[in-house]
Amino acid sequence: MATLGKNPRTYEELRKQVTEDGGVLGTTAQVLRDIEGAGRLGSTVRAEISQKLQAHGLRHLPADLPQYQEQEVIVYLASGAIAAVVNAVLNPSVSTAKVLRQLADKNAQETLDKIRQLVGPPTE
Template identity: 50%
Template sequence: MGSSYEELRTAVAADGGLHVVTMGVLRDIEGAGRLGSRVLGTISDKLKSHGMGHIPKDLPGNQDSPVRVYLLGTPIADTADAVQNPSLKGDAILRGAGDSEARAQLQQIREIVGV
């Protein structure tokens, strides 16, 4: 895994738009010593500023916890947003996930976020 947000974005893209890292990796990329609430917010903001989102919606404070990082503006991002932020628009996105590949991705995201 890389040592910058740019390298992380490259890894996410190379992994089909969804990449798993630990919070320890994100902490190290940020150059932080501990995963306090301020650092968690900064990591979330920096991911977004580099075109990435994350699951779970609230980053965990444990360095060993896995996090799914995905590219914004992709079907994965739309599906993750629909699951994490229920809305009528999100319902339509989820209903449109009709083919078997999309259903499998949706199930994986539901399992990840515990829905």
């Protein structure tokens, strides 16, 4: 998974790239670590990154950021169509079933399968 052209250096630049790429961007944990200005992806750094992403209206998959810099991360806008789909997959309910049904009606089964692969099996 490649990031867009130039790696962002700030959370603001990251949000701009996510927005310009349709609300979702594939990147690596290294890019997020570098934005944070950290040397390692320890648990405290990963928690800080998650909090700062939230403060900038962004979310990420996997839900627990990876600890290895080369691992892939999806960053997406916290509101909008992508967020609705992620929420529907992560928090299945009668109301979120409507979101998934609309996707299926739009011949988006392949997209839904890809999201399920990214999210992985439900945890209890």
